[in-house]
Amino acid sequence: MKLVKYGVTLRRLCADDLELLRTWRNSDYVRQFMEYREYISPEMQQKWFETVNNPDNFFYIIEHNNEKIGMINEKNLDRNGKGTTESGILIAYEKYSNTFIPVCASLIMIEISLYLLNGKESYIRILKDNLRSISYNKKLGYQLCPGQEGIENQQYVLTRKSFEESTRKLRKAASKLSGGDNNLYIIFYREDFESGLAQAAGKLLETLPIVIQKKTGENGSTVYFYDMDFHSSGNKGLYDPDLKISPFSY
Secondary structure, three states: OEEEEOOEEEEEOOHHHHHHHHHHHHOHHHHOOOOOOOOOOHHHHHHHHHHHOOOOOEEEEEEEOOEEEEEEEEEOOOOOOOOEEEEEEEEOOHHHOOOHHHHHHHHHHHHHHHHHOOOOEEEEEEEOOOHHHHHHHHHHOOEEOOOOOOOOEEEEEEEHHHHHHHOHHHHHHHHHHOOOOOEEEEEEOHHHHHHOHHHHHHHHHOOOOOOOEEEEOOOOOEEEEEEOOHHHOOOOOEEOOOOOEEOOOO
């Protein structure tokens, strides 16, 4: 499964990514931003993956120009009415930390959480001395939760209102960087149908009150395409594996 928007691709984490992710997670650069800083073994990584590889957790490798640069997630999705999730992002290389790529990846995940999954609140935790991450997430609309002042790993919350008010300029800038394309492309592959992920997600997508196009590719992939701006969702298009976007109609 892949999500494509703003010139950034989020590819669902799979077993083949675990060793790369473990290397990132054990690096000195990444560990300094984590509450848990002990060495992670292959066995520990595999055990963790088995707990999150399910429809209630969304872990993605961030890719740009065919390079893997980190991971982003929405986890512990509450399906019982509260509409809450927990979010996180890991940027593996310092050279990408102050670029537009983490911002675009975060925008994609938050838009999906709030608009597609009908989320109400997204929670994150940030070490209180990680000033860069605090500044970054405040620009996305996250606000410190009450009673967190004396806690080392502090909790922040994001609502749809705070996101929309805080990111109006950011979203416009991200759109310009991608040539003005506000469309989100969701691509499912054969393995997604074999696992049942594609069928479950497809049922959700087809119940949304927006215009959605669907097409099956020659390689067995299924593409869902729609405009994330619900006020102008009548456009049609197609995503192909070469990241070339072209119009189509039935």
